[in-house]
Amino acid sequence: MIAQSFVNQPNVYRQKYSISYDKLMAKRRSSSSRKPTLVDVAKAANVSAITVSRTIRSPELVSPQMRIRVEAAVEKLGYSPDPAASALASRVTHNIGLLLPSLTNTVFEDVLDGIYEVSEETRFFIQIGDTRYSALKEEALIGTFLRQKPAGLILTGFEQTEKARKMLSSAHCPIVQIMDYGGTPIDMAVGFDHEAAGYAAAAHLIECGYRNPGCVGARLDARSRRRLDGFRKACQEANLWDERRMVTTPQSSSVGLGRHMLEEMLSKDETVDAIFCNNDDIGIGVLVEAQRRLISVPDQLGICSFHDMEMTKHMHPALTAIATPRYEIGKMAFEMLLAEIDQPQSVKKRIVNSGFELKKRSSTKNLAGKF
Structure with missing residues (x-):
């Protein structure tokens, strides 16, 4: 039925995808029994599956250079979009899926709060x-969300399972990964460099x-470990580790x-004279225990x-702290x-470093006497 529909409307097909119908059919006849998939085309064109899907459904919204790459991969592999699957994929909801640890x-x-704003x-x-810091629970939730055809997804971090990343790479919606920077995002990302933050604290x-x-x-989790x-690393460079x-x-x-x-730290090395706490709850607890002692x-x-x-x-x-722009x-x-839902590929800067800021307060020494 798919091939017949193209026979009846060859000009429309040529105009939309700029691919020779005869060449496409020849490649399909000579190919193996396994039909190429959207992911195969994405790999061949070195783009995301989301980009391939947009090129096929709405080529006018994709840059000419990107369209040429995708069309060349489609022709080379003999990929044929499934009209039924395309129709199903187009029935997106007005839901935005948000996965938090x-x-x-x-x-x-x-x-x-920033999202709701x-x-x-x-x-x-x-x-x-709620993934509860579990990669497998996150994987299951991603599958559940994608079956509901969300308009977009927001995930935390880059540490998804291989199965989850495959599902996301084939998703027909924009995806933003947050709270991290320096990894390889599936689509878009905004966050900060955790290793750099830990280095700045030291x-x-x-x-x-402090010596x-x-x-x-x-x-x-992976982000905490990098901090x-x-x-x-900073302490080792100063020969203080x-x-x-x-x-x-x-x-x-x-x-x-x-x-x-803090009690455990002092039992291991009572000479410790400065502590970086991986979050504020721990920092407040360390301060309270220090004052008790x-x-x-x-x-x-x-x-x-x-x-x-x-x-x-x-x-x-007041506690000195590395401030992170969570709301922003x-x-x-x-x-x-x-922006991506309104116009695919409109976001030019797809990986954003939000940065962080060192807030110097009175829980650390001020050698200059100014804070």
């Missing part, structure tokens, strides 16, 4: 999935004069856990936390999706 972590509440004035609804503590720096981290890797001064746990972060982690902050112990939640600036002393990342991610 946690719905209780206030870090992601800020991301969600933009989405409230649109026709789209946000459908949220560099600040060393600049303040026995350590770090603590809870629930170490600690960056911290270690001691592996005893890294304390980690798979437990969820909390203030109470931060108190316990009558350890002077910042004179005897410097503390730098990560994310810079509202509470950090109200502690006494959520807002930008949704704006990128909207």
Whole structure:
């Protein structure tokens, strides 16, 4: 039936895809029994499956250079779009799928606030999935979301399973991966460099004069591990690293856990004089425990936390922190999706480094006496 429909309307087919019908049929007759897929075409053209799908469905929305590459791959492989599949794929909803590692972590509440800031004035609804820091749960949720034909997807990080990445590469909707930078996105991405953030924290503590720096981290996903890797790297470059001064746990972060982690750190090396905490809950806990032990902050112990939640600036002393633009990342991610939904391939800068900022406060030494 597919071949017959092309016979009846060969001119329309030639005009839309700029491919010779005779050459296409010859290639199909000479090919193996396995029909080439959209993913095969994407690999041959060195583009995403999303781009191939857009070129086939709406060639006028794709740049001439991109169209030529895709059309050449279609002709070479003898790929034939399935009208039934195309019709099914076109029935998208007004849902935007959002997958977050946690719905209780206030870090992601800020991301969600940024998304809602933009989405409230649109026709789209946000459908949220909680992956609970599990790649397999994320994979299952991706499959569920894609079967519902979302208008777009927002994911956290780049560490999807191979199966999940294959599903996403074949998706007929724009995708934005958030809260990370430096990996290989499926479509678009906005986030910051976690290793650079950890490095910046160590560099600040060393600049303040601390000579026995350590770090603590809870629930170490890939992004958290890279922060600690960056911290270690800076300390090693300054010949100040001691592996005893890294304390980690798979437990969820909390203030109470931060108190316990300082206790464990001191039991391993009581000379530690500065600590980078992988998030603010841990940082507050370390400060509380230090004060309970009558350890002077910042004179005897410097503390730098990560994310810079509202509470950090109200502690006494206020916590130095690496501030991350969570709200802005959520807002930008949704704006990128909207632009792509409205006009495919309209987002020129598809990988955005949101950056981070070191907020110097009174939990670390000020050698110049200015903060």
